[in-house]
Amino acid sequence: MAPSTSPTGSLEVLAQSLPTQPRFLASDNTSGICPEALEYMLIANREDDLAYGNDAWTERATNQFRELFETDCDVFFVFNGTAANSLALASLCQSYHSVICHELAHIETDECGGPEFFSNGSKLLNVSGPHGKVTPESIERMVTRRHDIHYPQPRVVSITQATELGTLYSLDELSAIQDTARAHDLKIHMDGARFANACAALDVAPAEMTWKRGVDVLCFSGTKNGTAFGEAILFFDRALARDFEYRCKQAGQLASKMRFIAAPWLGLLESGAWRTNALHANAMAKRLVEGVARLGVNTMFPAEANAVFLELPVRAQQRLRDKGWTFYTFIGEGGVRFVCSWNTTVELIDSLVDDINSVLAVAD
Ligand SMILES: *Cc1c(COP(=O)(O)O)cnc(C)c1O
Numbered sequence: 001m002a003p004s005t006s007p008t009g010s011l012e013v014l015a016q017s018l019p020t021q022p023r024f025l026a027s028d029n030t031s032g033i034c035p036e037a038l039e040y041m042l043i044a045n046r047e048d049d050l051a052y053g054n055d056a057w058t059e060r061a062t063n064q065f066r067e068l069f070e071t072d073c074d075v076f077f078v079f080n081g082t083a084a085n086s087l088a089l090a091s092l093c094q095s096y097h098s099v100i101c102h103e104l105a106h107i108e109t110d111e112c113g114g115p116e117f118f119s120n121g122s123k124l125l126n127v128s129g130p131h132g133k134v135t136p137e138s139i140e141r142m143v144t145r146r147h148d149i150h151y152p153q154p155r156v157v158s159i160t161q162a163t164e165l166g167t168l169y170s171l172d173e174l175s176a177i178q179d180t181a182r183a184h185d186l187k188i189h190m191d192g193a194r195f196a197n198a199c200a201a202l203d204v205a206p207a208e209m210t211w212k213r214g215v216d217v218l219c220f221s222g223t224k225n226g227t228a229f230g231e232a233i234l235f236f237d238r239a240l241a242r243d244f245e246y247r248c249k250q251a252g253q254l255a256s257k258m259r260f261i262a263a264p265w266l267g268l269l270e271s272g273a274w275r276t277n278a279l280h281a282n283a284m285a286k287r288l289v290e291g292v293a294r295l296g297v298n299t300m301f302p303a304e305a306n307a308v309f310l311e312l313p314v315r316a317q318q319r320l321r322d323k324g325w326t327f328y329t330f331i332g333e334g335g336v337r338f339v340c341s342w343n344t345t346v347e348l349i350d351s352l353v354d355d356i357n358s359v360l361a362v363a364d
Contacts, residue, residue, distance in 0.1 A: 020324035023348060027224075027328065028194070028306060028341035033264070034226030034277055040267030041228075044259050053077070053245075057259040061266040065234060068269055070207040074241040076233040077261045078253040081106070081193050084219035084231040086114035087247050089156060091240055092187045092217065095120035097155035099189070100127060100142050102134050104164050104332050106191055118251060123152040131301050132165035132332065133173070134158075136180040143184045157181050160191040161209065162198045165300075165332045166285070166307030166339075169198075171208060178214030187240070188213075192220040197305040200278035211236035222265050226277045226342045230261030277342035281306035284340035284349050291353030295360065300335045309335040312356070319359035325352065 024030035033041070040057075049055035062075040078084050085107050089099055099115065101108055103126040107115045116122060127138035134157065143154045157177060162168050169177070181188050190210065192198075195218065199206055210218050216237045222230045235241035248254045255261055268274040285306045289299055292310060300309040309332065312320070317329065317336055328337050338352070 020322075022324045022326055023352070024326050025338040025340065025344070025348070025352065026326040028281065028339045029223055030326070031226070031341040031343050033228045034268075034273055034342045036267040036271040036273040037222075037227045037264035038267075040263040040270075041260060044263035049259050051256045051258070052254060053258040053262075055259040055262070057266060058262040061232075061262040061269065064266055064269040065232060068206055069210065069234065069236075070205070071211055071236060072238075073211070074235040074238045074244070076235075076241070076244055076248060077255065077258055077265070078231055078233065078248060079229055079255065079261075080223065081191070081219060081221055081231050082111045082114045083251060083253045084221075084233050085158075085189075085191055086111060086118040087244070087251055087253065088189055088217045088219055088233050089115045089122065089158065090119040091244055091247060092156045092189060093119045093122040094155075095122055096152060098123040098125045098152035099156040099158050100125050100134065100139055100154050100186070101158040102126070102132055102160070102163070103128050104132050105158060105160055106164055106193065107158055109164075118247075122155075125152075125154060131167040132160070132163035133167065133169060134177065136176045139177065139180045139184070139186070143186070154184070154186060156187045156189055158189040158191060160193065162194040162201070162305035162307070166303050166305050166309060167301055168201060168304040171202070171204065171213065174209065174213040174215075181214060187216045187237075190215045190218045192218050193224055194278075194305055194307075195220050196225045196274050196278035197282055200275050201282050201305050210234070216240055222261075222268065224341070225274055226268060227261075227264040230255075230265060232265060273342075278306070280342055281340040281344060284344040284346070285338075287346065287349045288338060288340070288352065291349065292356055295353070295357050297356065297360070300333070306340045308338045308340075309333075310338070310356075312336050312360075315362075316356075316359040319362065320355060323355050323359070325355065
């Protein structure tokens with residue numbers, strides 16, 4: 001076969017060979033960059049600035065986080081969520097400590113051992129709990145079952161808000177986890193890959209959801225909210241952030257042109273898009289839930305943020321794929337997962353509902 005003459009040419013050939021145009025609801029990271037983030041990125045590109053986070057954009061974004069969270073936290077930027085979680089957890093643990101998390105937590109199932117690797121061996125202790133949530137009882141059981149020298153001492157509770165199953169911890173549930181964690185001298189880490197969706201869905205201020213509920217470190221995703229890449233790590237207990245910049249550098253996570261992570265973040269924060277993007281994504285998920293409910297299809301878990309899990313026959317799943325729909329079936333407890341984002345349209349959701357209707361109507 002002759003080599004293609006240009007990358008564009010080969011993409012066109014690929015598009016023509018696909019049976020139908022792909023339609024993306026597999027995750028909120030299939031979406032592009034939202035206008036607010038892109039605009040700030042372009043403004044940041046007009047003038048040069050210092051490297052390694054010593055630039056004006058990083059300072060402005062850091063201060064904007066402090067304003068939004070109503071506290072004087074330490075803020076760091078890394079490229080992705082796996083690094084954010086792994087390095088944050090490593091800063092909370094010695095290698096002989098352990099981290100209590102849900103068995104379906106991203107840190108357990110989707111980070112290729114990153115948290116264990118960067119902490120030099122801190123063990124993840126899995127607990128189960130309904131709807132992807134860690135419960136105070138499950139924490140209590142894990143902490144109290146052993147106290148001997150042979151057991152990796154629990155040091156951290158990690159919770160994901162919104163959870164991997166698209167559910168939410170209520171403020172009361174977070175308070176209960178805080179009480180249990182404090183009683184056993186455990187730090188609290190929050191994986192906020194979809195933190196914005198949680199704040200928007202519960203109509204709660206970021207401070208209420210985090211340090212006012214005992215969260216020591218938050219990994220707040222920009223990528224899933226509308227930036228190209230870049231996550232913010234917020235240390236509410238600033239003593240825990242000691243030497244964290246060295247940890248980032250050693251892990252290859254210190255961006256030399258950090259302003260291009262910070263500026264899009266500032267765009268999200270100053271415009272309020274971090275919240276309006278999340279509100280929109282949540283509303284689209286709700287529309288999907290209501291649409292499939294009219295077809296008699298139930299969700300597997302309460303769809304409280306921007307992810308929807310459906311139980312669909314395997315044949316129906318294949319027919320949806322043939323129609324171009326992209327989705328994952330390996331996340332959480334299985335099922336067909338659709339995730340909405342800042343640019344998911346009403347038309348896209350309605351055409352998905354129509355297609356689910358038609359694939360279910362075909363006799364098996
Ligand atoms: C997407 C996601 C992350 C971060 O994943 P990266 O691909 O490493 O950026 C972390 N936690 C949860 C729950 C996620 O969904």
